[in-house]
Amino acid sequence: MECTGAQILLESMKREGVDVLFGYPGGAVIDIYDELPRHPELRHVLVRHEQGAVHAADGYARASGKTGVCLVTSGPGATNTVTGIATAYSDSIPLVIFTGQVPTQLIGNDAFQEVDIVGITRPCTKHNFLVKDITKLALTIRQAFYLARSGRPGPVLVDLPKDVMQKRTEFVWPEDIYMRSYNPTYKPNLNQLRRSVEELAKAERPVILAGGGVIMSNAAEALTSLARKLQIPVTCTLMGLGGFPATDPLWLGMVGMHGTYAANLAINNCDVLMCVGARFDDRVTGRLAAFAPKARIVHIDIDPTSIRKNVEVQVPVVGDCRLALEGISEICDAKLENKDWAGEHAAWIAAVAEWKSSKPLCYQDNGNIKPQAVIEALYDITGGDAIIATEVGQHQMWVAQFYSFTKPRTLLTSGGLGTMGYGFPASVGAQFAFPDKKVIAVAGDGSLQMNIQELATVVSNKLPIKVIILNNRYLGMVRQWQELFYNNNYSSTNMEAQPDFVKLAEAYGAEGYRIEKAEDMRAVLEKALASPNPAFIDVVVEREENVYPIVPVGAALDEMLLV
């Protein structure tokens, strides 16, 4: 059957199982939009800014485990996606971004709305394509989806010239996909797994450090059961939260710059560190030379470049995290069936428990609304049964610290790039993935204003998303650094001039709540969260509250500042 490029694109998306795409039209993609109404199985969500489209697709992907898709026009539409693409790239999120492009004969001529988006996004995509030949269109789309979700996932961009969308050709869907230059390793090497088990068996003070790879590879269950079987305390990076239940006695709390005392001390004192799906980011390690100084390190990662990039590793395991953890578990069952893990680790677990109870996360109550207390109340009210998206800043760290994540894919946050403006649009994507789940965005007053226009998307699609604004009228995290490390020089972090978020919500057709007194906090939160409508909940919190513990830049993990 002869089809236009636009028809091939939409038909191919359908075959890839796409049910929703986030986008924004324009001249270069108008042929695709013209075709869209004839594909009712593809739900198109009109966002209000292309950055919002990518973040929404990203939130959809993180929450559901499927590939997120967006469609934008050429030039400014395409460049508006870059921050979202870089965000997804940093956190290894599977996305396919379709950008319109000027007709092929105009490429390179500085045509209207032309930009070399393939060139611009080369360093922040897993791969990207410019489709110049309509006969390669279906294959390219197939490859794009395959690349985005396989191996270490990531964003893949496909640039679509307008004339290619208009031309016609026979539609041939390539069922099989093979790229000789791309062969990710899923199955870990058995020998490396055996060596991992040897390390774990010898360990007296083992720790597991889990990252986003555990969530991405659906390894949370395998991780939890292995840690429990081997009685090994677990800490997670920000990206790993939800990969291990924060309610388990083996839970140490988050690691790193704003990690718990127990987690950071455990890393500092462990003799074997098994790192699963994390890349030893500087926010995790603190001063590298002083990171896990007594430990032999086992590192499991699907991406070989992550291994030995920052940290020397004794046992590298390249492969899928879930398969590796299951493999390790099987070897333990077969070879170490009668080992008394609990007995052998008893002293270590007691030491860890002592760190946990002597210096837990805490904050001082003084009658004002403490942001940490808001997050605790949020956990309490939802019972942990919600998808929480965050922006970036202090509020993000308080969510990571004070909300006990027990299930994977319930925290959506920009870990690698730290993108303000991520959380609110990401919550939109998550709500499309799970229309019946409670989706809550926790925002700072600064971050929310970076993509606040998406409230129109929320209202027009009747999404019951709630945004809790921890409003300190500061760019709080930067102010905290200025206070602690720059002599209280609050240069350009005061955000007192801000909109009335309640009225603003109402202006868009959503509900607005304001909480100004600590004694009202719980009741108003409950009421607002119970509403079936979208809402902003503006919580006026203690202005100069700080996130503790904090490991200053360049310090070792055990040189953290406590409250």
Added chain:
Amino acid sequence: MQRHVLSVLVENEPGVLSRVAGLFSGRGFNIHSLNVAPSLEEGVSHMTITTDGDSLILEQIMKQLHKIVSVIKVVDFADIPAVAREMMFVKVQAEGPMRGEILRTVEIFRCKVVDVSPNEMTIEATGDQNKLDAIISLLHRFGIKELARTGAVAMRRSKKTD
């Protein structure tokens, strides 16, 4: 720090050179020279990259190159026997009595004179990096006016049978 010659097979697609070069610049790796040309197989290009770095850096370079979706194969010739050669043109000042001396130098190194004028001579030389460096240093005293070097191309040696 050690000099390494890498052989990289890539899909011959638009942008592949910038993917490879961008990897080096973006991650702060050093490129000493980079050579690309079509290989025997249609649609596949062969790159020879000369770089330097300690063993950890080199390990990252190899892995990161391999991670580029268009890269088919990466080989480090530090680990296996290989031949590597570079070609260059040197244009030197060559007047009167100097001409004889230049020609003798060229002879010793088995280079070729490929262009002459009353006061200049252009020499073509092929060899490993050390040889080309030596030629340049010898020709310096005559006055080098222009120099064009290709950077190395390399190939694995055939297995010896005995």
